[in-house]
Amino acid sequence: MNRNNLALQIALALVLVLIAAFAGQVRKWQNNWRSATRIMPVTSEKVAEFDREEVDVPPSDGPPEVLVKFREGVSEETVKAITAKLHDRVEDEIEAVAGLAAIDDLDNREAELIASEYRRLPEVEYAEPSFEISLEHGGGGFKHLHPNDPRFGDQWALANYGRDGGKDGADISAMRAWSTTTGSDEVVVAVLDSGVDYTHRDLVNNIWVRPVQIKQYEDREIGAIEDTSGYNAIENSGDPMDENGHGTHCAGIIGAEGGNEIGISGVNWKVKIMPLKFMNKNGFGNTKDAIEAINYVINRKRAGVNVRVISASWGSTVRSKALEDVIRKAYEADILFVAASGNASANTDQSPHYPSSYPVANVISVAALKRDDQLASFSNYGAKSVHVAAPGAGILSTWLDDEYEERSGTSMATPVVAGVAALILSKRPKLGVDELRSILLKSVDKVPALTGKTVTGGRINAAKAVGGS
């Protein structure tokens, strides 16, 4: 490198530094201007005319302290009254999310204290401190990522703020997990259920589509089946459309598209859901069709589809050797099998529930927690036979016809764990099923209510599972 080139490169670097510094100063000027005016959030029903009034308020020294989302229908006047009463000011409105505002506390109190004040208000959907985002994992604070899905505030399983009788922090630490990974569309999760409404606007982009290089499914007795997106074992067709809602609900828990400003977020913002239908429109099916559906999943795996997890939110007390054998074949195909422990309030150490109680190395049996971090009264449990618990009562997720519903059951807890498995695989795609299962069972928060009730005594923690703090 000659001297002329070196001088030129140094000069260029200096110019870039000056440009960056100037841009930062412009931003600071903009912030100072905003803090000197009062900007009210408006609901989506209102025309965006802001009531700007000049007020004699000193600019804040630092960034906004709390992010508050006011519920739909809360008027500007109400927001003004609330913030005035708390001696706060609205520093900025976040236009992308209706009702979301950055609130600055004029008393310079702790951000978490301010957030907790807002959370107690019925007008508030959620409130959280504005965390500092840094590029490094530091000793203080932690990274987390908040999706812009408007109903995220109702998903206590992912972020529990202690509302409606909940316990603050009794969730799967999803936001911390998302600072590490939000999932991957290279990971395929099979939802073995009543099918999935694959046209749902919050699922459509996360539905697996058979790649052109993968041949269509062929059954020796039936022949070729055009399996564009999954399989219907009841009709032996390639159309697994859900007519019940249960399968769609489970699919949404795993992977409703996150960050799309629609509805909710799944445990994975991005993933590929493979819909399998073996239960009918009333939510039940037979063992033979369940076996056919698992057989399909194994076949697709062998054909080259990266299907790594089966989510099985169903069962009964009847043991089937044939079903156990095919689940074992799924294990040999390196597929995790996550199953509902059942809703009979029974100890499955004594009264087994299947398939969750099959002693196959890829099976994880999941119990259900309520938002107050207690075991749901309906949930089966078992110190030896139920491995882990996850949120499963009052769970909001996708339903038929672009709708959303809150439902309860170990059915809802199961896809939470299946979803966390998919999150792990998005970061570590080469993990085998044994290690994947081991990581999941080590990635729990111990919960007193689960002592002696599950193998791990804990609630699944997605952040720990993906290596976040």
Add this chain to the structure above:
Amino acid sequence: MLITTWHPDMSLSKEEAIEKARKDAAKRAGISPSEIQVKAVEDAEFPDMALGASREDEMSGQMITPGWRIRLKAGDRTLEYRATKNQLRLYDFEGENFLV
């Protein structure tokens, strides 16, 4: 063996479910439906989508399912039916569950 007819697209009101249960109970008991007494009808939450009354070889979604519990008296026997708008089941009749 009692032949049951189940229509996957049926939609029952509570009263229709009671009447359907009454007719089924009458057939099983070999008496007239008018002799069947309705002992109790209550809202219920069942543990799964087979209403906690799954049949042999049946798997069901593990989701809490709201419906009605209908207790009928047929002679000296009490029969328990479980219903939603889409299905009616007879629970634990002579050790078996039935989809009506």
